[in-house]
Amino acid sequence: MNKLLEIKDLYANAGEKEILKGLNLNINKGEIHVIMGPNGAGKSTLANVIFNNPVYTKKSGVVEFEGENINDLTTDKIAKKGVFMSFQSPEEIPGISGMNFLKTAKGKIIDKPVKIFEFKKQVMEYVEELNMNSKLVDRNLNVGFSGGEKKKNEILQMLVLEPKLAILDETDSGLDVDAIKAVSKGINLYKTEENAILIITHNMKLLENLKIDYVHVLVDGKIVKTGNMDLVHEIEKNGFKEFKRKED
Amino acid sequence: MSEKTKVDDINRNIYDIKNKDDYDFKIQNGINADIVTEISKMKNEPEWMLKIRLDALDMYNKLELPTWGPDLSELNMDEIATYVRPKSKLNSSWDDVPDDIKETFDKLGIPEAEKKSLSGVGAQYDSEVVYHSIKEELIKQGVIYTDMDTAVREYPEIVKEHFMKCVPISDHKFVALHAAVWSGGSFVYVPKGVKVDIPLQSYFRLNSPESGQFEHTLIIVDEGASLHFIEGCSAPKYNKVNLHAGCVELYVKDNAYLRYSTIENWSKNMMNLNTKKALVGKNAQIDWVTGSFGSKVSMLYPMSILNGEGAKTEYTGITFAGKSQNLDTGFKVIHNAPNTSSVVNSKSISKDGGSCTYRALVRIGEKASNSKCSVSCESLMLDGISRSDTIPVNDIRNDDVEFSHEAKIGKISDKEIFYLMSRGLSEEDAKAMIVRGFAYPISKELPVEYAVEMNNLINLELEGSIG
Numbered sequence: 001m002n003k004l005l006e007i008k009d010l011y012a013n014a015g016e017k018e019i020l021k022g023l024n025l026n027i028n029k030g031e032i033h034v035i036m037g038p039n040g041a042g043k044s045t046l047a048n049v050i051f052n053n054p055v056y057t058k059k060s061g062v063v064e065f066e067g068e069n070i071n072d073l074t075t076d077k078i079a080k081k082g083v084f085m086s087f088q089s090p091e092e093i094p095g096i097s098g099m100n101f102l103k104t105a106k107g108k109i110i111d112k113p114v115k116i117f118e119f120k121k122q123v124m125e126y127v128e129e130l131n132m133n134s135k136l137v138d139r140n141l142n143v144g145f146s147g148g149e150k151k152k153n154e155i156l157q158m159l160v161l162e163p164k165l166a167i168l169d170e171t172d173s174g175l176d177v178d179a180i181k182a183v184s185k186g187i188n189l190y191k192t193e194e195n196a197i198l199i200i201t202h203n204m205k206l207l208e209n210l211k212i213d214y215v216h217v218l219v220d221g222k223i224v225k226t227g228n229m230d231l232v233h234e235i236e237k238n239g240f241k242e243f244k245r246k247e248d
Numbered sequence: 249m250s251e252k253t254k255v256d257d258i259n260r261n262i263y264d265i266k267n268k269d270d271y272d273f274k275i276q277n278g279i280n281a282d283i284v285t286e287i288s289k290m291k292n293e294p295e296w297m298l299k300i301r302l303d304a305l306d307m308y309n310k311l312e313l314p315t316w317g318p319d320l321s322e323l324n325m326d327e328i329a330t331y332v333r334p335k336s337k338l339n340s341s342w343d344d345v346p347d348d349i350k351e352t353f354d355k356l357g358i359p360e361a362e363k364k365s366l367s368g369v370g371a372q373y374d375s376e377v378v379y380h381s382i383k384e385e386l387i388k389q390g391v392i393y394t395d396m397d398t399a400v401r402e403y404p405e406i407v408k409e410h411f412m413k414c415v416p417i418s419d420h421k422f423v424a425l426h427a428a429v430w431s432g433g434s435f436v437y438v439p440k441g442v443k444v445d446i447p448l449q450s451y452f453r454l455n456s457p458e459s460g461q462f463e464h465t466l467i468i469v470d471e472g473a474s475l476h477f478i479e480g481c482s483a484p485k486y487n488k489v490n491l492h493a494g495c496v497e498l499y500v501k502d503n504a505y506l507r508y509s510t511i512e513n514w515s516k517n518m519m520n521l522n523t524k525k526a527l528v529g530k531n532a533q534i535d536w537v538t539g540s541f542g543s544k545v546s547m548l549y550p551m552s553i554l555n556g557e558g559a560k561t562e563y564t565g566i567t568f569a570g571k572s573q574n575l576d577t578g579f580k581v582i583h584n585a586p587n588t589s590s591v592v593n594s595k596s597i598s599k600d601g602g603s604c605t606y607r608a609l610v611r612i613g614e615k616a617s618n619s620k621c622s623v624s625c626e627s628l629m630l631d632g633i634s635r636s637d638t639i640p641v642n643d644i645r646n647d648d649v650e651f652s653h654e655a656k657i658g659k660i661s662d663k664e665i666f667y668l669m670s671r672g673l674s675e676e677d678a679k680a681m682i683v684r685g686f687a688y689p690i691s692k693e694l695p696v697e698y699a700v701e702m703n704n705l706i707n708l709e710l711e712g713s714i715g
Binding site for chain 2: 051053055076078085087096101104105140157
């Protein structure tokens with residue numbers, strides 16, 4: 001089966017406020033999807049709702065992963081199914097070293113203890129690929145990291161945890177050119193025919209070095225148009241005005 | 249959607265093993281001059297010590313219970329036996345300690361720790377010390393490590409000069425009570441210039457129900473000497489209130505160093521009303537490392553009095569209060585001389601309605617020019633029903649000082665929990681990781697075997713993943 005994520009007619013709220021209003025999305029193995037849209041359209045909400053962040057409530061609709069309804073699974077169980085999310089603002093966890101955290105998380109995901117020597121070696125290889133400061137993994141998780149370091153650290157976690165579907169929530173926002181290059185390198189390192197990526201973004205730069213299969217425009221809680229990279233160029237030129245008008 | 253989860257209480261199973269209340273002698277409950285005199289007689293004490301005891305009893309009767317802080321009304325001295333003699337003499341070999349008592353200490357890992365990482369051990373069971381030992385090479389260097397009763401007999405001049413001098417009997421009601429009925433505890437003297445590299449450890453176990461433990465610890469680290477002293481305390485849980493009113497007097501002479509580490513894991517029927525003070529000389533340093541996990545009520549505020557120029561102190565403490573625990577802890581420091589410095593790093597965790605209070609005093613006197621004090625205290629509450637308070641008193645009487653105070657009180661963050669769960673950790677594991685991380689700056693200061701113990705203690709064994 002090639003099907004990874006299937007979202008059917010999803011409605012979701014943040015508190016009383018309706019944010020997703022009948023969203024549909026299918027992602028298969030081997031694909032890279034991009035979601036673009038104006039601020040407040042529901043892009044980050046979508047990522048959080050897939051992951052069952054308790055801040056949001058699903059009102060109706062279904063989220064399936066590999067054909068299984070994951071509507072009511074807790075966040076950790078969704079992660080164990082093979083879904084990953086790179087956070088827009090990764091949390092800082094004092095007192096826990098990055099390496100210790102990676103080891104614990106990996107152990108939970110694969111459901112057995114990791115072999116520490118090989119594991120560390122693998123992590124350090126990724127650290128080098130991402131052009132990260134090698135001392136960062138010994139420091140407390142994300143504590144005092146710059147914006148760019150935090151985002152690279154998310155990509156490092158993605159590489160280490162090897163999810164089937166990686167959702168990158170504005171991973172490129174606020175990054176300088178070099179950091180974007182490193183992130184894009186990380187994505188290419190991760191990508192195979194067996195997994196998929198959903199990139200939520202505002203801008204083009206990250207997409208330049210990637211082979212994008214689908215581009216979706218998300219406006220007011222719904223996907224209003226799906227296309228290919230041409231759609232990105234169109235939006236770059238004209239913004240979201242045209243799509244918004246359609247909605248009115 | 250989200251499961252009901254719970255961070256468990258500290259795992260106490262080894263601490264809760266009760267031995268039969270099989271004492272050699274238990275004094276009648278309550279406190280009066282007859283009881284105090286009887287304790288002194290049984291110990292064959294010199295007249296001067298009996299006099300201190302009786303003076304202290306007078307003081308006890310005069311002083312009122314503290315009106316601030318936790319409620320102590322459950323404590324009824326008429327129901328407490330102040331002296332319980334175990335069925336054992338003081339031994340210098342574990343083989344000679346009676347089996348049931350030895351087994352308790354075995355389970356607590358004391359003899360094992362002695363072999364591996366200590367240069368001397370004292371073990372007190374109820375009111376008397378049942379085991380004491382010290383490495384031969386330390387004796388050769390003139391180090392004295394013995395129980396307090398022996399010290400009164402063999403080193404009366406040193407004891408007379410220092411006993412209840414650092415902590416005066418008038419300090420508060422429970423100090424007076426302590427001085428009247430004290431029994432057991434450790435005496436340490438480290439001669440000038442002697443560095444004791446491997447720690448000494450005393451362990452205090454209260455087995456008998458409806459009783460009190462009043463051990464006295466007196467440590468003198470002479471000029472230029474250094475020592476690391478560790479104390480551990482525990483007791484099994486009974487339905488009635490037990491009382492611990494120990495007293496620790498520390499003399500850190502010029503250029504000396506003392507590190508005083510405590511892991512306190514009393515049972516939750518214990519009133520822990522303990523007093524600890526250090527007098528610190530010129531360019532000398534006292535560091536306190538304290539983990540408070542047990543007891544129903546604790547009132548414990550170690551105090552450093554920086555009397556010598558350039559004296560230093562650091563306090564590193566963590567307090568963990570669960571259901572029905574009220575742990576009122578903190579630190580006091582008095583800067584009495586120029587160029588003195590103090591650093592405080594305190595953390596507390598409360599859950600299931602437990603209450604943690606950080607209560608502290610910083611006094612920088614007129615003479616303490618060019619002194620520094622930096623205080624940081626952080627509290628973490630694991631739910632909406634637990635309490636955390638910070639009550640600092642800062643009394644700064646000199647303009648030429650650097651002083652900073654940072655306090656942070658917060659609830660465990662849902663965002664952090666979500667972040668960790670998105671990486672495959674269950675809600676319980678996520679909370680445990682956050683709490684361990686929070687405690688880490690303190691646990692790394694503990695001796696290794698105690699850091700492990702603390703992780704077991706914090707041991708957020710979690711339950712409740714139903715669904």
